[in-house]
Structure formats: C-alpha cells, structure tokens
Amino acid sequence: MANQLEELILLDFWPSMFGMRVRIALAEKGVSYEYREEDLRNKSQLLLKMNPVHKKIPVLIHKGKPIRESSIIVEYIDDVWKDKSPLFPSDTYDKARARFWADFIDKKLYQNGRTLVFTAEGEEHKAAKKEFIDCLKLFEEELGDKPYFGGDSFGYVDVSLIPFYSWFHSYEIYGKFNIEQESPKLIAWAKRCIQNNQSVSNTLPDSLKILGFVQIVRNAFGLCD
Amino acid sequence: MAKQEVILLDFWASMYGMRVRIALAEKGVSYEYREEDLRNKSQLLLEMNPIHKKIPVLIHNGKPICESNIIVEYIDEVWKDKAPLLPSDTYGRARARFLVDFIEKVYHNGRILVYKAKGEEHETARKEFIDSLKLIEGELGDKPYFGGDSFGYVDVSLIPFYAWFQAYETFGELNVEQDCPKLIAWAKRCFQNKESVSNVLPESVKIVAFVQHVRNIFGVGE
Numbered sequence: 001m002a003n004q005l006e007e008l009i010l011l012d013f014w015p016s017m018f019g020m021r022v023r024i025a026l027a028e029k030g031v032s033y034e035y036r037e038e039d040l041r042n043k044s045q046l047l048l049k050m051n052p053v054h055k056k057i058p059v060l061i062h063k064g065k066p067i068r069e070s071s072i073i074v075e076y077i078d079d080v081w082k083d084k085s086p087l088f089p090s091d092t093y094d095k096a097r098a099r100f101w102a103d104f105i106d107k108k109l110y111q112n113g114r115t116l117v118f119t120a121e122g123e124e125h126k127a128a129k130k131e132f133i134d135c136l137k138l139f140e141e142e143l144g145d146k147p148y149f150g151g152d153s154f155g156y157v158d159v160s161l162i163p164f165y166s167w168f169h170s171y172e173i174y175g176k177f178n179i180e181q182e183s184p185k186l187i188a189w190a191k192r193c194i195q196n197n198q199s200v201s202n203t204l205p206d207s208l209k210i211l212g213f214v215q216i217v218r219n220a221f222g223l224c225d
Numbered sequence: 226m227a228k229q230e231v232i233l234l235d236f237w238a239s240m241y242g243m244r245v246r247i248a249l250a251e252k253g254v255s256y257e258y259r260e261e262d263l264r265n266k267s268q269l270l271l272e273m274n275p276i277h278k279k280i281p282v283l284i285h286n287g288k289p290i291c292e293s294n295i296i297v298e299y300i301d302e303v304w305k306d307k308a309p310l311l312p313s314d315t316y317g318r319a320r321a322r323f324l325v326d327f328i329e330k331v332y333h334n335g336r337i338l339v340y341k342a343k344g345e346e347h348e349t350a351r352k353e354f355i356d357s358l359k360l361i362e363g364e365l366g367d368k369p370y371f372g373g374d375s376f377g378y379v380d381v382s383l384i385p386f387y388a389w390f391q392a393y394e395t396f397g398e399l400n401v402e403q404d405c406p407k408l409i410a411w412a413k414r415c416f417q418n419k420e421s422v423s424n425v426l427p428e429s430v431k432i433v434a435f436v437q438h439v440r441n442i443f444g445v446g447e
Contacts, residue, residue: 053327053360067319069326076319096290096299103292104276138276 008033009061011047013040015213017110018070019058020163020203025074027199028154029081071102074159087156101142101149102160109135113167116175117214120223129175136183143189154197158189162200165190169207170214231256232284234270236263238435240332240385241293242281243425247381248297250421252304294325297381310378324364324371325382330357335389338397339436342445351397355404362408369414376419380411384422387412391429392436396446 010026010033012019026033038047038057050059050066060067060076067076078087088095108131115128139161143149149157168179168190180187193200215225233249233256235242249256261270261280273282273289283290283299290296301310311318330353337350361383365371371379386393390401390412402409415422440446 062316065316067316068323072319072322072326075322076315079315079318092299092302093285093288093290095302096295099295099298100291103295 007061007063009036010034011036011038011044011050011057011059011061013038013057014205015166015210016057017163017167020166020205021070021159022058022060022073022077023203024159024162024197024199025077025087027203028085028087028159028197029077030084031077031081071099071106071160074156078156085154087150087154087159089150089155098150098156101157104135104138105157105160105164109161109164113164113171116171117167118217118221118223129177132171132175133177133182136179136186140183140185143185147192148189154193154200158193162190162193163204165193166204166207166210170211173211174214229254230284230286232259233257234259234261234267234273234282234284235280236261237427238432239280240389243385243388243427244293244381245281245283245296245300246425247384247419247421248300248310250425251308251310251376251381251419252300253307254300254304294322294382297378301378308376310372310376310381312372312377321371321378324361324379327357328361328379328382331361331383331386335386335393335397338399339389339392340439340443340445347397351399354393354397355399358401358405358408362405365407365411370411376415376421380415384412384415385426387416388426388429389432392433395433396436396440 008026008031010019010022012022012035014037023035036044036046038044040057043055046061047057047059048055050061051057051068054068056068058068058070058073060073062076062080067073074087089098112128112132112135115124116132119125119128146152148154149161172179194204195201218225231249231254233242233245235245235258237260246258259267259269261267263280266278269284270280270282271278273284274280274291277291279291281291281293281296283296285299285303290299297310311321334350334354334357337346338354341347341350364379368374370376371383390409393399394401416426417423
C-alpha cells in the first residue's frame with residue numbers, strides 16, 4: 001500500500017509547458033509521485049474538485065491538499081524539499097528578480113507563442129511574432145554569459161523557460177522564422193539544459209510530438225496548414 | 226553606510242502602488258515617494274523598468290524591484306522582523322500566492338467596468354467581477370482577515386480595491402455590499418484597525434473623479 005502520508009499526485013497534460021515545469025522540479029528533487037494524465041475535454045472529478053476556480057492543470061496534490069498555478073507549485077516544491085537542488089537563489093534581491101522573469105515568461109512569451117500557433121495569419125499574428133522575437137532577445141540579454149539563468153546552476157527561471165523549447169519547432173513552423181538565427185545563445189542554453197540535466201531530458205516531449213498535437217488542435221479550430 | 230535607501234516610483238491612484246505603500250507602512254520603513262506622470266514617464270522609471278515601463282517600482286539601494294506582488298514579497302523578506310505578511314507554513318504561502326494571483330482577475334475586470342462603454346464586454350466583465358468577489362469572500366469565511374487573525378499578504382493585495390469600489394459601483398452599476406457583505410465588512414475592518422490602510426488609501430470620491438477624468442479624455446459613456 002502506498003505511503004498515504006507522503007501522497008503526491010500530479011494532475012497534468014503531457015504537452016503543457018506549465019505541467020513540464022512541475023515535472024522537472026519534482027525530478028530535480030528526486031521526489032516520487034503519481035502522474036495522472038487529464039483529458040482536457042473531459043476533466044476528471046478530482047481535477048474539478050481540486051481546482052474548482054480555474055479547472056486547469058497542473059495541480060499538485062500533496063497529502064490531499066491542492067497546490068495550483070505552475071510557478072506557485074514550483075516554489076512550493078522548492079520550499080518543501082529544500083535540502084536538495086535548491087531552485088531559488090538564497091539572496092532576497094535575486095529571488096525577486098527570478099520571480100520577475102518567471103512572471104515575464106507567463107505574461108509575454110506564452111501568450112504570443114499561443115497566438116503564433118493557434119491563430120490564423122493576419123495583424124494579430126504579425127504583432128505576436130514581433131513581440132515573441134523581442135522576448136527571445138530580452139532573455140538572451142538577461143542570460144548574458146552565464147551558463148544558466150540561475151548562474152552556475154540550473155534554477156527557477158531555467159525550469160520556467162526550458163519547457164518552451166519543446167514548442168520551439170512548432171513556433172518556427174507557424175511563425176515562419178528560425179529561432180536559432182534570432183537567438184543563438186538561447187538555443188545554446190536550451191541544449192545545455194538538456195545535456196546536463198536529466199530532469200529536463202527525461203521530461204521534455206519530442207518536438208515532433210508537440211507539433212503533431214498542435215496540428216490536431218489547429219484542425220479542430222479549422223486552421224489550415 | 227548602513228542606511229537603506231528606498232525610493233518608490235508610483236502613481237497615487239494605482240491599486241498596485243497602494244499595495245506597496247501599505248506593505249512599507251506595515252513594516253515601518255521610511256522611503257522617498259515619487260509621483261510619476263504616466264503620460265510623461267521619468268527617465269528613472271524607464272531605466273528601472275525598461276521591460277514594462279510601469280509603476281510601481283521599488284528601488285532599494287539602487288536596485289529596482291518590479292511587479293507589485295513581487296515587491297510586497299520582497300519587502301516581507303527584507304524587513305522580516307516586523308509584521309510578517311506571508312504565512313510561515315509552506316502550504317499557507319502557496320495558498321496565499323494563489324489567491325493573490327486570482328485577485329488579478331478582480332482588478333482586470335474592474336478596469337473594464339470603469340473604462341469601457343456598456344456592451345457585451347462590459348456585461349461579461351461585470352458578471353466575472355461579482356463571481357470573483359464572491360469566490361474571494363468564500364475564501365475569507367469567518368476569519369477577520371485573509372491572513373487569519375492578522376492582516377497579511379492577501380489582505381494587502383486586495384484592500385486597495387476598497388478605494389476603487391465606489392468607482393466600480395458607479396460605472397459598473399453594481400452594489401458590492403449587497404452581493405458581498407462579508408467582503409465589505411472585512412474592508413471596513415482593515416480600514417478601522419490598520420493605520421497602514423487608512424493612511425494610504427485615497428478617498429473614494431477622488432478615485433471616482435480620476436476615473437471620470439480618464440473617461441472624458443477617451444470619450445467613454447457620453
């Protein structure tokens with residue numbers, strides 16, 4: 001029988017970059033958990049009960065209590081399992097800076113990326129592409145010459161951003177641009193994350209699988225390929 | 226020199242700015258307040274927040290911290306010996322952060338209510354606004370504050386809405402007290418018991434006048 005005291009369940013959906021963040025954080029900490037795949041067109045009773053407000057994944061259920069919103073979940077994981085692989089910097093100012101960049105990823109990168117793949121070409125698409133590329137360049141500037149956003153070690157901002165790498169191929173196809181050309185340092189960073197961190201290489205789905213998923217959704221929206 | 230230099234770039238009517246002012250007051254921190262003209266932003270603001278170019282920005286010993294909820298957590302961590310705002314337990318912190326993230330929906334819909342003309346978008350915003358407030362009221366339950374017995378992070382994040390609620394009622398055609406009486410009772414409790422709140426929150430009528438002024442500029446509701 002499973003140890004009820006440490007019961008850890010993750011309600012998730014495999015292509016979700018937000019879910020990937022949580023999976024990577026849990027892997028970094030070496031924590032065992034039960035992964036439950038949600039069908040987003042037919043959400044489970046458990047999901048609706050655990051996240052009645054947003055009804056979204058990921059939801060981490062720890063000892064029966066839900067934690068929602070990927071950034072909040074990752075910070076929670078870092079707090080609870082603080083003895084291994086700290087994700088947040090210890091310095092208060094650096095912590096605020098890390099939170100700022102995670103917030104920036106959610107506000108700017110995600111929305112624009114979503115428009116790129118799930119909206120037809122037009123003014124909105126064009127504007128999203130420009131903003132997306134601007135974001136990439138800002139990330140490169142923030143990274144500078146550091147191996148990771150966290151400095152010498154893989155940290156909170158790295159965890160928050162790396163899942164998007166599995167979606168880059170899809171962004172490129174539907175945005176009609178080359179991310180490596182626009183931001184080579186960022187691609188180098190992403191490859192470094194995959195090579196040096198099993199938590200990343202074990203978690204990130206294949207880019208082509210993500211593309212397959214994107215195509216299914218586009219067809220459902222009536223967008224031509 | 227060990228003196229802390231704290232500067233806040235802000236705009237008097239901003240509910241995001243009010244959060245930061247309340248947090249600083251709770252901690253008894255002295256700071257220099259600088260009012261920004263949002264149609265003519267200062268060089269300092271553009272330099273300190275080049276990405277979003279928005280207030281509030283807290284500048285602590287020359288280093289900027291942006292985004293109001295991030296600033297409030299920063300203040301709580303730096304000046305941790307007085308009036309703790311976030312709960313000490315890990316789950317409590319995650320829950321508080323979740324609620325603060327949700328509160329953004331209230332402010333977002335609130336903006337539509339006051340600045341957009343009547344129509345479908347306005348009607349949807351109105352419904353979502355009330356639904357969100359009811360949910361938040363549910364989270365309060367019978368506690369005096371969202372933080373339990375003491376005023377905390379969620380209270381700080383939400384209380385600025387009280388300065389704006391007359392504007393929401395006027396331009397949104399709502400009666401918040403009717404729909405969420407417990408929430409209004411909570412707001413009045415904060416105002417009565419916390420000097421940080423009563424000293425910081427501008428008068429409702431001033432906010433209404435400010436909103437009217439902006440609506441006039443954009444020709445809304447004529």
